[in-house]
Amino acid sequence: MSLKHKQKLIDLLVGTDDYLSATEISEHLGVSTRTIHSYLNSLAPIIKCTGLSLEKKTGLGIKLNGDTNKVSELLQTLEKQATLDLEPSDRQQIIFKRLLQGERVSYLDLADQYFVSRSTIVKDMKAIRETYSIGQSSFSFNNEGTKLEVTERMLQEMWGKYFYVSYSKLFGNPPYSLIHYSAFIKDELFLSNEAVNVLIQSVEELGTKYQLAEYYRIQLFENLSLLYYRVSQDYHFEGLSGYIFERVTELDTYYIAHDLASHIQESLDVVFSTQDILFLNQCLVANGLKQDLVLEGHSYFEYLADELIVKIGKIMNEDLSEDEQLKTGLLHHLVPMLFRLRNDITLTNPYIHEIKKQYSMMFHLTWYVVVDMENELGIRMPEDEIGFLMIHFQSALERKRDIKKVLIICQSGLLTTEILERRIKQFLPSVHVYEMISEEKVANVDLSKVDLIISTVDLTISGPPVIELSSIPTDRELSDVVQRMNDIFESNSHSVDRIYDQDEEHPLIHSLKNRLTIKRAHLHSESEALKYLTKPLVDAQLVNPDYLDSVFQREAMSSTAFETGVAIPHGNPSYVNQTHISILVNEKKITWGKEKVDVIILISVAKEDMEHISMIIGRIYDMMQSRSEVERIFINQSDQSIYRYLARHQ
Incomplete structure (x- = not known):
């Protein structure tokens, strides 16, 4: 139970002379009634020690009795106990928030405040840097302590990451509801009810007018809240340069950003600079406000959408060219997506974990589909964006196949x-x-x-x-x-056909034994394993020397490791001369992203074989669905058994 929830619960009980039901309290705190009863049970001994008492009456609810002057003593006791009981991750969150608020912190002072050693604080700071991907150069150091020294853009991005981690830790899932998330941010930034209401109303009006999805509204509210919070403290964006500064005023959404800023200024008595409004415009475009303009003569985006549809159709052996819903959805997504990627604007996909787990095969096939677009536009697509695109393809496939x-x-x-x-x-x-x-x-x-x-x-x-x-x-x-x-x-026989039957005699599958290498070794790192698997391919001229770099780049964007102990790295097909599968069964598990793996399957697919890649990946996904299956096929069997399995010659 967090200190914040304890304090809010006490505040609710102190703020009324009436009984409060567990349901009423749960609505205020955003947790279940069962959790409320657990909270009350944990608070009861502390409340009793301060001379107060909890009164519970069936049908009425809960009431706090006693001298209300002792409430401050109770809150101090709670805060002290919370400090003593802090988990390392909770302590790191608190320290990071203090840094975000501009505080210069001393390791010794932090150690005294949180009743831990200085070496523990050193570990905390290292964990903060790793969790939020902050380089050492982002901190300034002097005799008084450590302080964050970053641009306003970087600081607000860090605040966004802090919100995401804190919310997910507190509620067990990423933010899915604007109302729920707005209450969370209100508490984190100590925003007034008036400010939150103005910002929510602004987001909802834009969302309704431009048909924004809920995740866009959530992200836009976060952007607006942080911008308002920082501007109200007299912090502003610095002059923007390059592409954003030169082109943003030409964007059709700029007037929307200007009107929105004017409304917030008039309602909340703050003043936005020109650079603040330019940044606000970026947020609007990044969160989907270009979609109403997409279908009005944007031939280049139509070309991109058509190319993606043709490629995914070939890979999945389905003609999706007549699916207008798919094309419209892609067009609505491509414009803001490319704007985000060209301007290094991050949009977190709140469903990325579920997507990679539930639709892992389609997720990786989507990456193959966008490789040419990445090369053509000179961009690298992070896993969050691949996840968004995958949803469009998966939905189209389900419509086509009546899944x-x-x-x-x-x-x-x-x-x-x-x-x-x-x-x-x-x-x-x-x-x-x-x-x-x-x-x-x-x-x-x-x-x-x-x-x-x-x-x-x-x-x-x-x-x-x-x-x-x-x-x-x-x-x-x-x-x-x-x-x-x-x-x-x-x-409906199409729905229940056994998988792969139609492709069983395809030449690519028939010749798979000649395209497969299996090795067993004792390696110590992800990098070592990738080099070990790639070098023979380069030596045999099956791939170009640049292939290894493309594999590393792919892993940097999104780890290909699975919790079943398997990693399926793959690189850019443009660097592959002949399709090949390289399997490494390692003696011990090695760290791969956030997972530990001992089976690495490097999938190197030539461009001419791209439309048949689902046949290969489908077989691989079959055997990596559970750890027991991985061990049965790879760890406990011979190389010949693996050959037979992949080629379906069992």
């Missing part, structure tokens, strides 16, 4: 559920597992969004059809499911 959405309900633990999901995907490739949940959570799921329920427990519900299955089903059981699904979905 059925399945909800899995499992009584057993997560491991069993993951095994069940993997088995279903192997037999039913055109099924999209909407979610995997336990029986108790059925009431919280909108069943209208799924076409079928597969359950390992007895269910009595109204809604989509239910098929019962064992927790770890046999091939026979899954074959029965295929038949039942055919009956339910009117024999």
Whole structure:
């Protein structure tokens, strides 16, 4: 339980003579009623020690009794206890916020304040630099301590990262709701109710007028709040130069930024500089306000959208050229996306973790699709942007293939559920597992969004059809499911075809054994492993010497490691002369991004084979869905078994 929540809970109880229900308190704090009861139980001993008492009455709620003059003593006690009980990550968050607020901090003073050693503070500062990707040059040092010395743009970007980390840590997920996130930022920056209301109203009006998605509204509110907060403290953006300064006043959105700034100035008594308004305009474009202009003669963006559609269609063996919804969606996304990339503006994708886990194959295929666009425009696309694009492609594919959405309900633990999901995907490739949940959570799921329920427990519900299955089903059981699904979905054979059947005799797959290298070694780092796998390819002229750099660049943008202990690095197809797969089974796990891996599969695909890459990647993804499968195929079997598996000659 955070100190902030404890203080807010006490403030709520002190601020009224009436009883407050757990529901009322939970709405104020943004947590569940169960959490509120847990909070109250943890606070009870401290409240009692200060001479106050909690009174609970059934049907009425909770009330704080006693001398209210002792409240300040209670809050001081809470703060001291919180300081003693701080987790390292919490302490690092507090220190970083103090730095963001312009404070010069002394290691010795921090050690005294948080009751830890100076060496612990040194570790905290190192963790802060790593968490927020801050270089040593961003700090100034003197006898009085350490201080952040960065540009206004960099500082506001750091504030944004701080918000993201703090919110995710506090609530267990990234911000999904503008109202909820605005309350969080209000508390962090001590903004007035008036300021928050003006900023929310401004964002909602823009969002409605320009049909902005919720994640754009959340990001825009964050930008506006930080800009207002800093300007109100008399901090402004410095003169902008280069592309932004020369071209931003020509953008059609500049007048919107100017009007928005004028409205905030009049409402909240602040004054924006010209540079502040230029930055505000960048925020508007980066958060989607160009989309109403896209379809009015932007032939170059139409060309880019058409190219992407053709490429993903070839890779997935589907003609998506007639999907107007896909083209319109891409056009609406490409203009602000390219503006962001050209001007080093970051937009965090709040769903990136779920995207990489649930749609990992499509995520990596999307990267192959955008490689040529990256080369043509001279940009590098981060994983957040690839995730946004992937959503458009995945949605189009589901529309084209009429992919059925399945909800899995499992009584057993997560491991069993993951095994069940993997088995279903192997037999039913055109099924999209909407979610995997336990029986108790059925009431919280909108069943209208799924076409079928597969359950390992007895269910009595109204809604989509239910098929019962064992927790770890046999091939026979899954074959029965295929038949039942055919009956339910009117024999839609496309939805239940076994994967790869149509591609089994493709020359690329047939010759895979000659395009595959398997090595076993004892290496110590990601860099060493990539060089080890790439050198033989360069020596054999299968790839160009520049290929290794492109692999490193790809990893720098987004790690290709998975929690099952596998990494699937890949580089720019422009540097590949002949498609090849290089597999390294390492003796011990090595650090790869944020994961530990011992199986590395370097996928080197030539441009002429790009449209068939899904066949290769599909097989690889099959065997990396669980750690037990990885060990069965790679760790515990011979090289020949791996050859047979990939070439489907089992």
